[in-house]
Every structure is written in C-alpha cells, then in structure tokens.
Amino acid sequence: MIFYFSGTGNSAWAARQLARLTGDAAYDITRLKELPDVQNAWQIGFVFPVYAWGAPEIMADFAKNLPRSGVFAFGVCTCGGDTGFAMKQFSKLYPLCSSYSLLMPNNYIIGSDTDDVGEIIQKLTAAREELRQMARQIRRKERIYRVHEGALAGIKSRLVNFGFNKFARSTKPFFATDSCNGCGLCAEHCPASAISLRDGKPVWAAHCFQCLRCIHACPQQAIQYGKATSGRRRYTIQTYLPQNEQF
Ligand SMILES: Cc1cc2nc3c(=O)[nH]c(=O)nc-3n(C[C@H](O)[C@H](O)[C@H](O)COP(=O)(O)O)c2cc1C
Numbered sequence: 001m002i003f004y005f006s007g008t009g010n011s012a013w014a015a016r017q018l019a020r021l022t023g024d025a026a027y028d029i030t031r032l033k034e035l036p037d038v039q040n041a042w043q044i045g046f047v048f049p050v051y052a053w054g055a056p057e058i059m060a061d062f063a064k065n066l067p068r069s070g071v072f073a074f075g076v077c078t079c080g081g082d083t084g085f086a087m088k089q090f091s092k093l094y095p096l097c098s099s100y101s102l103l104m105p106n107n108y109i110i111g112s113d114t115d116d117v118g119e120i121i122q123k124l125t126a127a128r129e130e131l132r133q134m135a136r137q138i139r140r141k142e143r144i145y146r147v148h149e150g151a152l153a154g155i156k157s158r159l160v161n162f163g164f165n166k167f168a169r170s171t172k173p174f175f176a177t178d179s180c181n182g183c184g185l186c187a188e189h190c191p192a193s194a195i196s197l198r199d200g201k202p203v204w205a206a207h208c209f210q211c212l213r214c215i216h217a218c219p220q221q222a223i224q225y226g227k228a229t230s231g232r233r234r235y236t237i238q239t240y241l242p243q244n245e246q247f
C-alpha cells in the first residue's frame, strides 16, 4: 500500500509509477473514505512533496496515526531542489527501512518562478529512470538512504521549517483577479476543502495545506498570492504526461 499526498501532481505520479512497478496500489490520503486493511499489506510506502525541508503536516499526521504492521516500509519525498532532514524526521513518525528523494519540477512559485519547459522535461526524464531503480530496490527490500539533503540541513529542517509552519502558511495573501470566470474548479479540487465561492469568486478559509494546487491549476491563471506570483509560470504535471499516465 502506497499512500501519497500531492499538490500539483508530482508526488501522485511518482506514487502511481511506484505502485505500477512494484505491483501495488496507490492511495491519495486526502480521498480515503476509510483506511484500507494495513495489517494485510506486504509493504507500506509514503510519497509526498517536501515543504520547507520537512514533510507536509497532513502527511506527518497521517503517518503518525497509521497502525504499524511490521512490513517493509519506504518513503519518497519529491522536491524541487533539496530536502534537508525531512526523511530522517519523517522516519521518527513512522519507521522507514528505505528513504529516497526524487528531484521533480519546482512548484513553489511564492519563492521563485517555476522551472522552464526544458528543465521540467529534463527532470521528468531523470525521475522516470530513478523511479525504475527505486522500484527494483524496493522489490528486493534493500535498505537504502538516498536523499539529497543539501547544505545546512539541520537549520533548514528545524528552524526554517518551524517558521514556515508557524508564520508562512497564511491564506490571507490569496486572491482571484478579474480573469476569474467563477468556474469553481479551485474549490472543487482543493485537498483541504479550504476554498468556497462567494458571489462567483473564490474565498479562502483561514488555514490550508499551502500545496499551491489552486494557483497552478486555475485554467484562467486568475489566482495570485500577494505580489509574489504575478508574472510567474504555472505548473501541473498533467501537461507533461503521455495519455496512458494521466490521472
Ligand atoms: C509550500 C512549499 C514548500 C516547498 N519547499 C521545498 C523545499 O524545502 N525544498 C525543495 O526542494 N522543494 C520545495 N518545494 C517544491 C516541492 O517540494 C516540489 O515541487 C514537489 O515535487 C511538489 O510536489 P507535488 O506536485 O506532489 O505537490 C516546496 C513546495 C511548496 C508548495
């Protein structure tokens, strides 16, 4: 059983690829009506994006509360650059036999622009090969720690991650511009159910996961986050997937 959380599709795609390559099933934790029978799983996997050099809170809470089953467990965090100690910290919530990071297109447009098309294609090509290798090692139950922690990992994963979760996750800067046509897709697809439509325009609840799906997936590119996201490219993995890998 491979459990995943994903904002813009990178982690969903990686989880689905790993499920296919290891003969397993992938579950979106935000869509689970009830928990599958983990006691009958022959492996447990977690796939998620790294947020400020840590695991997203929703994934950390899910893993902490998941009943332990004693089978081979692995974790993969997708990242735009480096992960700090995200996987070491996650392994304290749910003990992992193997940990990996997977370099994927960067979706954090609050910080900087997304990768350009060339970089995106390059990253996805390399990720396909890396996923094949991971799957081979997972099938053999090899114990691996292949994580690109980057520099200053401790400071990033402790101090910066704390600051991010405490101060930087505000929904206040979100707004929809006049390009919004009231289609409602942002509200429908928000994994935190944090968006509703008022007078045909989205409004945000006080808290959300900051997965940035709403910004990236709006067909009108009408959503902005303060001044930071104006003029920056949008990214979702769907644009780059062949027909047989769409989800
Ligand atoms: C709130 C937020 C924080 C992020 N922090 C990091 C980070 O610390 N390091 C990094 O390499 N990428 C970071 N990213 C980029 C994502 O981890 C990366 O693009 C990931 O593959 C997105 O996965 P998804 O498409 O499944 O949501 C961040 C993205 C978001 C939205």
Ligand code: SF4
Pocket (backbone or CB within 6 Å): 176, 179, 180, 181, 182, 183, 184, 185, 186, 187, 201, 202, 217, 218, 219, 220, 221, 222, 223
């Ligand atoms: S998805 Fe975009 S266009 Fe549709 S309601 Fe939301 S902000 Fe408006």
Ligand code: SF4
Pocket (backbone or CB within 6 Å): 007, 189, 190, 191, 192, 193, 194, 195, 204, 208, 209, 210, 211, 212, 213, 214, 215
């Ligand atoms: S409001 Fe936007 S950024 Fe926040 S959880 Fe929903 S889709 Fe993600």
